[in-house]
Amino acid sequence: MMPSRYTEDELIARVFAPIAGPAALGLKDDAALIEPSPEATVATVDMLVAGVHFFADDPPGAIARKALRVNLSDLAAKGAAPIGFLLSLALPADWTNDWLKAFAAGLAEDAATFAAPLIGGDTTATPGPLTISITALGRTSRFAPRTGARAGDAIYVSGTIGDAALALALRRDAKLAARLSPLARAHLLDRYLLPRPRLDLVSLLRHHASAAMDVSDGLAGDLAKLCAASGVGAVVEAPTVPLSDAAREAIALAPSLFETALTGGDDYEILFTAGPGFAPPDAVTRIGEILAGPAAPQFRSAAKKPLIFKKLSFSHF
Amino acid sequence: MMPSRYTEDELIARVFAPIAGPAALGLKDDAALIEPSPEATVATVDMLVAGVHFFADDPPGAIARKALRVNLSDLAAKGAAPIGFLLSLALPADWTNDWLKAFAAGLAEDAATFAAPLIGGDTTATPGPLTISITALGRTSRFAPRTGARAGDAIYVSGTIGDAALALALRRDAKLAARLSPLARAHLLDRYLLPRPRLDLVSLLRHHASAAMDVSDGLAGDLAKLCAASGVGAVVEAPTVPLSDAAREAIALAPSLFETALTGGDDYEILFTAGPGFAPPDAVTRIGEILAGPAAPQFRSAAKKPLIFKKLSFSHF
Incomplete structure (x- = not known):
């Protein structure tokens, strides 16, 4: 027998209202109300489908x-601090x-960690897979x-590339996975399941980035x-692209994984450019330089x- | 053979960029950029699934x-004029x-009519039904x-109720439909397919509404x-609830449809309350009065x- 399930009102009151910020008006109104600010508003949306994105x-x-984090990553890449997010959720027949x-x-945990409260949403049933759309x-x-990238700017990335x-x-590839140390496996899996939006770089990007984006579809394709x-x-x-110890261990076992790391996506690190005056902090690594163009970027050994890649980036489309 | 289809880049450049407003930055960036304003921002989201909502x-x-219109209706009900909208689209396998x-x-037609340009979006594939999420x-x-409704306020609705x-x-019910005049059938179907967001009432609601919402789940349930x-x-x-001639014709054939009209939903008209000083224009109809409470609203013959309704409103959930 199917256990009893929340009504839509119970779902809002018991599950979502506790995550909501003041702009949500208790999730009791038709819309969120965001007070005016002298700063510009930045808006981004990503949709994730079970069996496609997770x-x-x-x-x-x-x-x-x-x-939530893939959206916060887009905000971070633009130098924006979160106001909050709207969630649409299409629930498959077997939800509990x-x-x-x-x-x-x-x-709730991430809304608190990243100061990004829920400010609105919509929940519906679907005959298809779980589908989530978040607007941040x-x-x-x-x-x-x-x-804004200009010839002579240096190219930087945050964190490490390729883990996800x-x-x-x-x-x-279970055989390959079995050859990797448990610690390395756990590190890579954690980076795949839980991207880390680089909101710590918001101030740096506002002040120094001539151009920026988050690395979501693979470094090579995103730089292009x-x-x-x-x-x-x-x-x-x-060789200057920063890799985690776990990624180095995997690539040592199967060198073709270096291409996977550079083109595979889901990094959610920041790729940005900055002019000659910029002194990079430890959190970011210089990986190259902007040339006159337009031209396709070159990766050199x-x-x-x-380096010639089979494909530049991953596409879910 | 499947005809050739747009790549994601072609889709953005050829199909969506022409609908985009300046805040979209040509749909070439990670996020939309909305310049500051002294007015508050209002945000709302609705998700629609094929086979559930259409x-x-x-x-x-x-x-x-x-x-798009169901979202613009939520903005209108809050006294908000559109800035624009973000679209997430999960396309089923057979899209062309x-x-x-x-x-x-x-x-594009509605974005122009309602001055509500596309400002961002995300497109993905789904193994399930077409799923659309719009954040306005x-x-x-x-x-x-x-x-904000207070005892003594009058209750108003815009337009006509129950058509959709x-x-x-x-x-x-094809038998019943066949007994209705073609003109009435066409009118009702048009109202179902194409709600009319009441952005014409934005100024009135800002200045006079003590409380407001759009009628999306049925007048009775939404008033509750x-x-x-x-x-x-x-x-x-x-008897004072405004009905179209087409709705009157249908209800004359099947009187139980009056309850359907009052509880059925998809009206996208505005339900609002206003104090004694308010002089309603022709576009709105007074249907009742706010009483001290809290209490469930009563509908009287x-x-x-x-009047006792079987259920107050329609739920997709």
């Missing part, structure tokens, strides 16, 4: 947190109260665009997009040979 | 327009370029809340929500007898 049996809290409580608990709103005193893509590759938007070219010294 | 074979332009062009053409952003100098619910009832939010009761004189 596995339906992933932990519900991790699904929720990933859905326990699943929703765990989903909401994950959201933020504010910035200066928007870091994709379009390698986790996905290992999930699909940034170059196209800015009308420039680029050269990246591939340690021997300064061009 | 029929998968409804005209694609009408699906698009309905998805022609379907998407027609979908976008419907969106607007601005207002005064938010018309659900919570009757259209749905007729779609499910407004009363609960405001901590009041209400009495509605059912011409003979002043209470």
